[in-house]
Amino acid sequence: MPKRVAAPDYCLIARTMEALGEQWTLLIVRDAFFGIRHFDEFQKSLGIARNVLADRLAKLVDEGVLTRAQHPDDRRKVEYRLTDKGRDLLPVIISLTQWGVKWKRGEGEGVPFRFVDRETGSGIARIEVRSTEGKPLTARDLAIKPGPALTDAIRAHIPALRDSV
Template identity: 40%
Template sequence: MKISDIGNQPCSIARTLSVIGDTWSIMIIRNAFLGIRRFEDFQKNLGITRHVLTDRLNTLVEEQILYKAPYTESQKRFEYRLTPKGLDLYPVLLSLVKWGDQYMDQGLGAPLDFIHQSCGHRFEAVMVCSACKLPLNPKQVTVKMGQGFRLAQGLENSEQKQSELKQA
C-alpha cells in the first residue's frame, strides 16, 4: 500500500493521519492553538519554507481544520483560524504534550505549563471513560469492529443475509 492511500482504510487513525500526520501540519495546528494566525508568523516561528507552508495551509483549509479570514481592507491578506473541526484536535495535542513531557523532556521538566482558567490550576491531560468518568487504561479496553468498518468492508449485508438465512 502506498502512503497516499492510507486515508482510504476503514481506520480512524489512518484517516486522521492522512490529513494531519505529517510534522508540519501538526506544528501549524499547534501554533494556531498558541494564537499564531498569519503566514509570515507561521513561517518565522517554524522555519518552514514558503512552498511547504503554503501546501500545508491549503490542505488544512481544504480539510476544514483552518479557515482563511481577511485581515486587511483589500482582502488580499489572510490569517488562518481554527474551525470547530480544528478546535476538536485540542485533546490530540494535549495527549502529545503529556507523552512528550513524560518521555522527551531531556530531564528538564515540561517546557510549557497548561493552566485551567476556571480554577487557576496547572493540569495534565487525562483520558476518562465518557460513561463512568474513570481513567482509561489500555489493559481495560476492548476493541470491537464498528458499523463503519463493517459497512466499508461490505460485511453488514453479508451478516444480515446470514441472519436472514438462519431465521428461514
C-alpha cells in the same frame, strides 16, 4: 508512487492521519492553538520551507480545520484561524504534549510555557481514557468488539477479531 497513507480507510485513525498526518501539519495546528495567525509567524516559528507551509495551510483550509480571511485593516495580511473542527483537536494536541512531557523531556528540564484555564489560572490535568461508566482504563483493560461495519476482509487482519465470534 508514494501515495498518501494508503490502505486501510476502514479505520478512522487512518482517515484522520490522511487529513493531519503529513509532516508539519500538526505543528501548524499547535501553533494555531498558540494564537499564531499569519503566514510569516508560522514560518518563523517552525522554520518550515515557505512552499511547504503554503501547501499545508491550503490543505488545512480545504480540510476545514482552518479558515483563511483577509485582514480588514491591512489587506496584505491574511489570517488563518481554527474552526470548530480545528478546535476539536485540542485533546489530540494535549495528549501528544503530555506524552512528550512524560517521555521526551530531559532530566530536570522545564517547559517553556503551559496552557492554563484563563479564568482560574489552573493547569491542565493529565488526560484520561475512561469507560462510559467513568472507570479509568489503560491499554491492558481493553478488548476489541465488532461493530456494524465489520467486514471479513477487516476481520482477517485483526487477530483479536479472528478469535471472537
